[in-house]
Amino acid sequence: MPNVVVLGTQWGDEGKGKVVDLLSPAFDVVARYQGGHNAGHTVFVRGRKIVLHLIPSGVLHPRKLCVIGNGVVFSPRAFWEEAEALRELGIAVKPSNVVISANAHLILPYHLLLDRASEERLGEKKIGTTCRGIGPAYEDKAGRRGIRVADLLDPDGLREKIEDNLREKNPELERCGLPPLDSRAVFEEFARYGERLRPHIADASRLLHDRMRRGQSVLFESAQGVLLDLDHGTYPFVTSSNPTAGGAATGLGIAPRWISAVLGVTKVYTTRVGSGPFPTEIKDARAAILLERGKEYGATTGRPRRCGWFDAVAVSYACRLNGIDRLAFTKPDVLDGLDEIPVCVGYAYKGTSVRDFPVETRVLERVAPRYKIFPGWKSPLAGVTDYARFPQRFKDYLRALEDLVEARACIVSTGVERRQTALRDAKLRRVADPQKIRSGLRSRG
Numbered sequence: 001m002p003n004v005v006v007l008g009t010q011w012g013d014e015g016k017g018k019v020v021d022l023l024s025p026a027f028d029v030v031a032r033y034q035g036g037h038n039a040g041h042t043v044f045v046r047g048r049k050i051v052l053h054l055i056p057s058g059v060l061h062p063r064k065l066c067v068i069g070n071g072v073v074f075s076p077r078a079f080w081e082e083a084e085a086l087r088e089l090g091i092a093v094k095p096s097n098v099v100i101s102a103n104a105h106l107i108l109p110y111h112l113l114l115d116r117a118s119e120e121r122l123g124e125k126k127i128g129t130t131c132r133g134i135g136p137a138y139e140d141k142a143g144r145r146g147i148r149v150a151d152l153l154d155p156d157g158l159r160e161k162i163e164d165n166l167r168e169k170n171p172e173l174e175r176c177g178l179p180p181l182d183s184r185a186v187f188e189e190f191a192r193y194g195e196r197l198r199p200h201i202a203d204a205s206r207l208l209h210d211r212m213r214r215g216q217s218v219l220f221e222s223a224q225g226v227l228l229d230l231d232h233g234t235y236p237f238v239t240s241s242n243p244t245a246g247g248a249a250t251g252l253g254i255a256p257r258w259i260s261a262v263l264g265v266t267k268v269y270t271t272r273v274g275s276g277p278f279p280t281e282i283k284d285a286r287a288a289i290l291l292e293r294g295k296e297y298g299a300t301t302g303r304p305r306r307c308g309w310f311d312a313v314a315v316s317y318a319c320r321l322n323g324i325d326r327l328a329f330t331k332p333d334v335l336d337g338l339d340e341i342p343v344c345v346g347y348a349y350k351g352t353s354v355r356d357f358p359v360e361t362r363v364l365e366r367v368a369p370r371y372k373i374f375p376g377w378k379s380p381l382a383g384v385t386d387y388a389r390f391p392q393r394f395k396d397y398l399r400a401l402e403d404l405v406e407a408r409a410c411i412v413s414t415g416v417e418r419r420q421t422a423l424r425d426a427k428l429r430r431v432a433d434p435q436k437i438r439s440g441l442r443s444r445g
């Protein structure tokens with residue numbers, strides 16, 4: 001079985017959680033390689049909504065090993081909250097099914113406070129972060145003063161690192177008008193986390209390598225979307241890590257040659273949470289239709305998502321960056337009944353046509369999208385699971401998107417539930433038949 005990266009090709013919230021959940025039965029291991037609890041991956045199991053933030057979506061499946069890689073910024077507080085919520089649903093989070101890389105960097109209380117303070121300071125120019133401390137934690141990692149998961153297991157070293165960091169952070173907090181943190185209280189809280197986390201902590205790189213050598217297969221799960229990538233996204237309106245496929249190698253400590261394929265998850269329209277350029281953003285009343293029908297509210301912060309039409313320039317860019325030739329399209333049912341569906345097929349900039357996604361944000365902010373209008377379909381797509389039963393107009397729309405981005409649809413999701421999915425490939429139907437998923441809530445102790 002190949003090892004596959006599943007990533008979002010837009011600005012996030014494409015439906016990665018649903019796709020990872022659907023494919024998990026076909027893999028032995030599900031590994032998260034970047035981001036943190038800024039992510040919100042929604043999975044519906046038998047009508048019940050579960051939102052995963054830090055723990056890979058594979059956790060809902062019995063006998064799957066979930067790995068949180070070194071590329072993730074790890075909040076022990078968020079981890080235990082999520083583990084507790086899962087436990088209440090009957091899903092165990094145990095050392096045997098959730099492993100945390102010893103090299104993952106920790107999110108400490110001052111990261112959250114500084115994230116919020118930085119957003120307030122930026123005012124109108126704010127990034128619109130999730131205020132989960134993600135940026136400040138990655139800043140400390142790059143600044144070589146970060147504290148890692150392994151440090152939790154060495155109390156003397158941990159105390160010293162927290163004291164050293166707070167010597168720098170407390171004056172920063174005070175400059176922001178915030179009270180300083182007590183290093184002893186922070187140390188005691190994190191030393192306790194260390195004791196609880198000890199059996200979960202491992203050399204994740206070694207573990208993955210050994211499993212793949214033995215023939216086990218790994219699904220690499222991204223958080224965010226590639227247009228939020230620190231290097232290749234719409235900087236500075238990005239997150240602070242690399243959701244692009246290359247991030248799976250550095251974020252898990254595996255050789256790139258182990259990655260056999262990259263599957264992109266793409267909404268048939270576009271959304272974005274937070275600030276930053278968004279060429280196809282809808283400025284008229286139709287935005288409200290997508291917002292309400294698509295329930296486009298942030299899974300982590302509850303903020304309404306900005307809504308726009310499908311942007312083929314942006315998704316082509318995502319496909320090129322990540323070597324994607326297979327896509328999972330989601331949420332076409334949200335467009336059911338629209339008379340016309342615009343698709344952005346190119347941009348114009350200062351009177352000339354632009355075919356490549358501009359790398360300069362100030363250019364992207366000024367492009368004018370060029371649209372092709374597709375006729376809407378009249379029979380509802382919601383819940384259709386057989387590709388042959390899609391209305392012709394939707395098939396034409398999908399074919400146009402495939403041609404524009406030069407990648408083929410292998411999965412079409414038509415609703416929130418696992419079974420509301422059309423699998424186009426016979427091979428996929430064999431390995432990921434939603435009707436045969438046995439896992440669920442309270443299915444194990």
Ligand code: GDP
Pocket residue numbers: 008012013014015016017018039040041042043044293294295299330331332333334413414415416
């Ligand atoms: P992720 O962050 O990429 O995992 O995506 P989110 O969970 O943040 O947002 C996707 C939302 O769309 C979730 O509420 C899903 O339940 C929902 N969703 C996924 N696929 C479909 C679909 O095909 N149709 C509809 N209507 N909703 C979907």
Ligand code: IMO
Pocket residue numbers: 008011012013014038039040041127128129130131132133134135222223224225228237238239240272273274275299
């Ligand atoms: P999933 O995994 C959508 C956005 C924030 C903000 C920017 C930086 O559910 O797709 P951060 O807190 O990461 O420093 O915020 O990135 N953002 C997301 N937008 N879905 C996400 O995750 C996001 N994670 C971060 O809104 O614009």
Ligand code: MG
Pocket residue numbers: 012013014039040041042299
């Ligand atoms: Mg999300």
